[in-house]
Amino acid sequence: xxxIEAQQITDTVARLCMEANYHLGVDMLAAFDHALxxxxxxxxxxxxxxxxxxxxxxxxxxLPYCQDTGFVICFADVGQDLHINGGLxxxxxxxxxxxxxxxxxxxxxxxxxxxxxxNTGDNTPAVVHTQxxxxxxxxxxxxxxxxxxxxxxxxxxxxxxxxxxGAKAFVLDCIQNAGPDACPPLIAGVGxxxxxxxxxxxxxxxxxxxxxxxxxxAELATLEHDLLNEANTLGIGPQGYGGDTTAFAIHxxxxxxxxxxxxxxxxxxxxxxxxxQAIL
Amino acid sequence: xxxxxxRLLTPPLADRDILGLRAGDQVRFSGVLLxxxxxxxxxxxxxxxxxxxxxxxxxxxxLYYVGxxxxxxxxxxxAAGPTTGGxxxxxxxxxxxxxxxxxxxxxxxxxxxxxxxxxxxxxxxxAVGGAxxxxxxYIRSAEVVAYADLGTEAVRRLVVEDxxxxxxxxxxxxxxxxxxxxxxxx
Numbered sequence: 001x002x003x004i005e006a007q008q009i010t011d012t013v014a015r016l017c018m019e020a021n022y023h024l025g026v027d028m029l030a031a032f033d034h035a036l037x038x039x040x041x042x043x044x045x046x047x048x049x050x051x052x053x054x055x056x057x058x059x060x061x062x063l064p065y066c067q068d069t070g071f072v073i074c075f076a077d078v079g080q081d082l083h084i085n086g087g088l089x090x091x092x093x094x095x096x097x098x099x100x101x102x103x104x105x106x107x108x109x110x111x112x113x114x115x116x117x118x119n120t121g122d123n124t125p126a127v128v129h130t131q132x133x134x135x136x137x138x139x140x141x142x143x144x145x146x147x148x149x150x151x152x153x154x155x156x157x158x159x160x161x162x163x164x165x166g167a168k169a170f171v172l173d174c175i176q177n178a179g180p181d182a183c184p185p186l187i188a189g190v191g192x193x194x195x196x197x198x199x200x201x202x203x204x205x206x207x208x209x210x211x212x213x214x215x216x217x218a219e220l221a222t223l224e225h226d227l228l229n230e231a232n233t234l235g236i237g238p239q240g241y242g243g244d245t246t247a248f249a250i251h252x253x254x255x256x257x258x259x260x261x262x263x264x265x266x267x268x269x270x271x272x273x274x275x276x277q278a279i280l
Numbered sequence: 281x282x283x284x285x286x287r288l289l290t291p292p293l294a295d296r297d298i299l300g301l302r303a304g305d306q307v308r309f310s311g312v313l314l315x316x317x318x319x320x321x322x323x324x325x326x327x328x329x330x331x332x333x334x335x336x337x338x339x340x341x342x343l344y345y346v347g348x349x350x351x352x353x354x355x356x357x358x359a360a361g362p363t364t365g366g367x368x369x370x371x372x373x374x375x376x377x378x379x380x381x382x383x384x385x386x387x388x389x390x391x392x393x394x395x396x397x398x399x400x401x402x403x404x405x406x407a408v409g410g411a412x413x414x415x416x417x418y419i420r421s422a423e424v425v426a427y428a429d430l431g432t433e434a435v436r437r438l439v440v441e442d443x444x445x446x447x448x449x450x451x452x453x454x455x456x457x458x459x460x461x462x463x464x465x466x
Contacts, residue, residue: 041464043304043446047408050444054414058359064349067359067412105358107349107432117319119431148364148387148409180457181364181387183409235465239386239408241446242460272410 002079002136004280006087009138012278013096016142017072018104020274021064024055027211028248028273035185035238035245044243048185051238051271062104066272069106070144072097072126075205079135090128093140098122109147129201141208141277149186149270152178155200158262167192167264168227174266175231175247180240183270185248187211188231191265193255199265202253207269208277211249224250248273292340293381298403301447303454307405309443313344313384317363319433320426321371328374335426336435339379342405346384347432348422349412357422357438359412362386365404369393376400384445388457394449405445406456418443 032052039045058065074093078084084092101108101123110124111117133139154174158166171190178186191202215221227250237243248271257263289297290311301307314336316324327334345365349358365385372383373396381402386409389397397404407415418440426435448456 041460043460050408050411050414054408054411057417058413061413063352063413063416064359065413066410067347067349067361068363069349069359105350105352107347107358109347109432119433121431146410151364179388179461180406181366183386233466235461235463237460237464239406240388240457240460241406242456242462242464244464270410 001081001083003083003085005085006092009092010096013093014100016276017097017100020144020276021069021106022058022062024065031211031248039243039245041237041243043241044238047238064106068146070146073143073145074126074128075141076130077133077139079137080132081136082138093126093128094124097124097126138280143275146270146272149182149268152182152268155265158264160262170264171227171266172230176234178268179236182268184236185238185245185271187248187269187273188250189267190252193257198255199263202255203265203267206251206253208275209251220252224252291342295401301403301450303447303450303456305447307445310441313342313438313440315344315346315436317345317347317433318367319430320435321368323427325371325374338375340381342382344384357416357419360416361412362407362409365389376402397449398451398453401451404449406448407445
């Protein structure tokens, strides 16, 4: 049995919150560069150039890339042989969010209840998803999820008869409906299978794969590739000003289904795709 | 699509400033922008509905839909990009009736709001969503002028210089999002 201190989790989460908000991933920067070569729309290319410059300023001045510094979503994969000393895992993560958002001059965007909309003042609580895994390590995958794009995420309970074509049509529908509102170029995390909540979780987890890395499953890799090509014929383009770069990536995770069901969840993510991970 | 011509706007605006604008025109703002997003809109319109006078005069003004991050010491403001305009649709027509001349946000507006823009003479501009760090560089000063308790959602008076935008909806019913999609859809 290995032991780590809750404080170590708190310190790590605080660091990840700040890094995610100041440093856009190299995969995203590469996606900007690639799109600048293929985008036909002058307005679209100008947007992409501004986003590159935005990322540079954010990185060099430790200024948030986007003013919506997000809802913190934390996937904590806890090794079965790990013991956390000195507090609850979720409390440690929330303390890290509190510290990171306060010390890092990040925006407090969470209200304490859906109707009594009083800001909690420190961006807590996070949404924490914990699962037990083999080993004695703790893997923290953290995302700062913007509200504008999350508002365009959708779920549909397709029927088995609708099948692959039905699922594809729904994913493209979601991107079409997200349109300019969700800050394209977008990334779509897609969860297919399981149940209502399982599909949604799969769709969130799918966003943690690096952009440009193919799905390890060859069949899904082809599906992702085809869907991305179709999404980029919609004409929405960067910021919706018209263009060829509507989406940077579509990432799919699947799970076994009930004989009656074909659940499809689509998490819409904006170009401010801020995520970080650490293993303790 | 974006034309080569850059239009310079110095808010507060008069009708003549916006009548020449067309969807797709690139603009630069130098002057005053007032900020308001969801919570401030709700409070402004609740005040109007209750017959109260508003803490800000919207006549000729441009509202920027933004909730900035806190400034680091010595900075004027933190990251300050636009939020989704559609969430303000429930309130926008009532503010246009008070003489609001421009709105800056990102994302589409409802048909009713677009019609109200034509009726009242108000233009909806896009700023690049997610470019919060970059857009903050065009802001010279920021001062809370109402609803300080709302924190990031408070109403601020910004003085900006060369702040970049693009016309999404002009007063003639044109829509850059529709035009752009039509041009590039394959």
